[in-house]
Amino acid sequence: MTTAARPIGATESSEARERLVRVYVWEWPVRFAHWVIFLSLVVLSVTGYYIYDPFIISRGDGRFLMGTVRFIHEVTAAVFTGAFLLRVYWFFRGNRWARWRQYLPLGAEQRHGFREQLQYYLFLRRKPAFRVGHNPLASATYSFVYLLLLSEILTGLALYQHILGGKICGFFIGWLPALINIHYLREIHLLIMFGLWAFCIHHVYSAILIAIEERSGLVGGIFSGYKFFSEERVKEDAARR
Numbered sequence: 494m495t496t497a498a499r500p501i502g503a504t505e506s507s508e509a510r511e512r513l514v515r516v517y518v519w520e521w522p523v524r525f526a527h528w529v530i531f532l533s534l535v536v537l538s539v540t541g542y543y544i545y546d547p548f549i550i551s552r553g554d555g556r557f558l559m560g561t562v563r564f565i566h567e568v569t570a571a572v573f574t575g576a577f578l579l580r581v582y583w584f585f586r587g588n589r590w591a592r593w594r595q596y597l598p599l600g601a602e603q604r605h606g607f608r609e610q611l612q613y614y615l616f617l618r619r620k621p622a623f624r625v626g627h628n629p630l631a632s633a634t635y636s637f638v639y640l641l642l643l644s645e646i647l648t649g650l651a652l653y654q655h656i657l658g659g660k661i662c663g664f665f666i667g668w669l670p671a672l673i674n675i676h677y678l679r680e681i682h683l684l685i686m687f688g689l690w691a692f693c694i695h696h697v698y699s700a701i702l703i704a705i706e707e708r709s710g711l712v713g714g715i716f717s718g719y720k721f722f723s724e725e726r727v728k729e730d731a732a733r734r
């Protein structure tokens with residue numbers, strides 16, 4: 494969906510040259526899943542690190558700090574998994590920018606955009622590869638991030654099953670500890686957490702950088718769903734379908 498918007502401070506002639514349109518790029522499931530995943534990662538990281546290395550010792554008979562922390566971790570993990578599943582569903586039901594094909598550099602055009610964006614980060618090109626949705630390098634990175642999130646869910650379930658020993662959970666996840674020793678799974682579960690926060694630092698930096706380069710309201714887009722582009726760029730993007 495696109496709507497016309499007057500660029501702030503545009504003169505008559507520059508407006509005529511570059512009329513901005515508002516494009517509804519990120520539908521609510523994409524935004525909702527993004528922020529639920531982010532907020533639950535904050536809670537899961539603090540509680541998860543406590544479970545790994547209890548940094549507070551509770552004193553007194555009636556306290557059960559580890560139990561409370563584990564409970565918060567497990568409930569948050571369920572919310573996190575729900576948000577992840579919603580986003581997976583939206584890979585098949587969402588608009589063209591949210592569909593799974595956008596996230597894999599399968600076509601020649603996507604591979605070209607991937608190379609262009611890589612050249613930009615390597616200072617071999619002045620301007621980033623422009624896209625209305627994610628640029629192909631960002632999309633491929635997000636596919637990898639979703640794989641990391643899935644690995645976090647699976648290793649977490651295996652650890653939960655190791656303690657709980659339930660039949661239903663064991664039926665779904667029992668294959669994983671049979672493949673990889675539970676002690677390694679615990680370390681993998683921890684290391685992915687650090688990987689995700691390392692990603693987050695670069696992710697916020699590059700989101701701000703590309704927002705400044707494109708002047709498209711990219712950061713605001715993950716809150717409101719809307720981004721802003723010239724009519725010419727929207728037509729260019731539509732032609733890539």
Ligand code: HEM
Pocket residue numbers: 523527530531534580591626627628631635638639689690693696697700711712713714715
């Ligand atoms: C560890 C925390 C985070 C993770 C794992 C994460 C992951 C992601 C993923 C996977 C996407 C793609 C969404 C999709 O298409 O399905 C995305 C998009 C985005 N994220 Fe995050 N994110 C995190 C934190 C943040 C934070 C703190 C910000 C704050 C500004 C942010 C800003 C954005 C923006 C602006 C986009 C859209 C980029 C675009 O339009 O091309 N993210 N994020």
